[in-house]
Amino acid sequence: MEISPQIVGTFLDKLKCREYYTLSKSIPFYVNYEHGCIAIINKNQNTIKVGVWKFYNLVAEVLGSMSFKTSDYRSYNHISYLLPIVADLLLFLDEDIHDYTPPRKGWSNVKRSKYSTKIDIELTTLQNRKICSSSNKVASRAIEHGEDISESTEKIVDVHFATNRVKVNDARMFSSDIGIATCYGIAKISIPETHKFGKIEKPLSVLNVKLGEKKGKHFTVDHTEELSFKEFRESLTSKTSGESLILFIHGYNVDFKSALFKSAQIKNDFKYKNPLLLYSWPSHANPLAYSGDKERVDQSVDCLAKLIVDVSELGIKNISIIAHSMGTYCLVKALKQLNSQVANFDSLALASPDIPKSAFINNYFTYVKSAFERVALYASSKDKALWLSKTINRDIRLGQAGENITIINGVETIDVSKADFGWYKLNHSAPIGNSMSMIDLHNFLIRKQPAEDRLLAEAFTANNEAYWYVHN
Known part of the structure; x- marks a missing residue:
């Protein structure tokens, strides 16, 4: 409806x-x-x-x-x-x-x-x-007055994953080191009954020391299982029934467990019944390792390109991708490498993309449009991480809004600046962490609504170019 x-x-x-x-x-x-x-x-x-x-x-x-x-x-x-x-x-x-x-x-x-x-x-x-x-x-x-406002049960959410990280011995987890081969598997993530839409409940940290996670109170990894490539394909196809699949590519400064938690949060909050597949490239998970993460993106392009081809051959009708931050750079590089070999994907959400604006328009957009029927760009003028990236790289980033907002024919540009987390936050994850932005992302990916039918307001640049913005 x-x-x-x-x-x-x-x-x-x-x-x-x-x-x-x-x-x-x-x-x-x-x-x-x-x-x-x-x-x-x-x-x-x-x-x-x-x-x-x-x-x-x-x-x-x-x-x-x-x-x-x-x-x-x-x-x-x-x-x-x-x-x-x-x-x-x-x-x-x-x-x-x-x-x-x-x-x-x-x-x-x-x-x-x-x-x-x-x-x-x-x-x-x-x-x-x-x-x-x-x-x-x-x-x-x-x-x-007897009104029940807290009925809920603990949830276990399945997250399929593919990663070129190195496995941690005996822990069934993966480090920040880059591996030679791609590992596949499925993780079961426990989400607390007190979970709030758009949030990841995690323990406090004191003097940079993280307190222990508690099942039922925080997101926790209940179990992970490695799969062979054949088992991985069979698991994806059996759980989709050929209907749909979402591929999520995380961004800079993210460890493997955090990537699993974000994937589980998105799947849970979207009430998405089909598989959500995480591609986790080996970020250093260190805010000071920006240049190192850029190198890891370059080293992971081949792995992601192969995964995209593998997913496209599963026979699934609707395949959508959410790419965040530096993960968007890995994606567009992989699409360019494939040179329009895949063209059956449905929707692409570019969330806070850390890509040079000029490079995206001139070098990558052709490959993006050939692969996806629908593209949405989520940008913000309050994203401090992209401001820092612009300063380091001396180039406007695709995910910046304000006077730098990017308007491209065939792309829905959504300004999420009003959906920020406060002046003391980086505001880099607003498109996939703020409840209002998450609702719009759901309406775009799951309900397939065009921007004019979603709960957005229209705005115009100084050149009278139309875009949309999220209310908070």
Whole structure:
């Protein structure tokens, strides 16, 4: 089902003085929409205000996950109040919500919203009352009234991998050293029940000393198994049923375990049922080894090129690639080496690409377009890692936005500058770590939506060239 911001806006305009009920316990609350804001009045007469873009993004997630379980949307505050509104929207559009995963107690307790005159009185009484925005307060009230906001079970996510790293003895893991042959396998990653969308839960580090990971609290490697190339191919094809596959190529300063965690996080958050294949090139995993990582990229091009050919011969209908940071450089070099030998890939997401802008346009773009039907470029003006790369290499990077933003015919350029993590962060992983950017990436890769149908706003350069940007 396709829902545009315009359709959601039409529904919200009709959202006046409505009485709703939480999906699990049928606790009443009231909703009114005005001035671009959804106002929710709960049983304790506290007012909660939710911005339109937050609601738009939740709608997109519900459509993608096909679920009305509160535990599937931990990154949202007030989810017990928002999901009934989403359900009402789908019913408004004649969607059969019984095709979706039901709330904890099924659909039998779910009540339709109705017009209420009581909300007029409540709004007048509460118009000067302080907005309740604390998620902890909402959670405590939900528990007090019996609303389940924490239903979940621990998840084990399978990640297929191919790597030219050297194996660590007896650990079934891989080091930062470069090997001669490609190793294949599958890793089982444990994700905690408290996982939040777009995040990787990991232990704190004190004075650069990392504390131990705890299963159930942090991402952990449950098990890894090496496979022969034949077993690897058979595993991929048996788990895809010929439908789809995502290949993820990580960036600079990433060790093997971190690459597994990021792959598992993407697969889990996308609720992706088919294989996600990680290609892990031997980054030094050291922020001071930028030049060394560039050399490792050059040394890994042959390995990635062979993997791309192998994947293209699996007979899978839809193959998409997410390439991040310096991993994008390895990818475009491999595509150029293959010289348009592969042309059956579906979508490519270039996330914070650390590629010289001029080199991409003049030397690599032809090979990218011949291999992929759809290409999206995620860029940011607040990416400090790319700013440093530009300073070192004395060349504008493809992943930079602002006055350096790259607009190419046939490429969707998405500015994620507003989806930053704060001034003290590198903001280099915003396209694959920020929840709003991740939602757009999901809509691009999984739902195959063009930019104009996604939850993006349009903008123009000084030369009147159109691009898009993510709201936060």
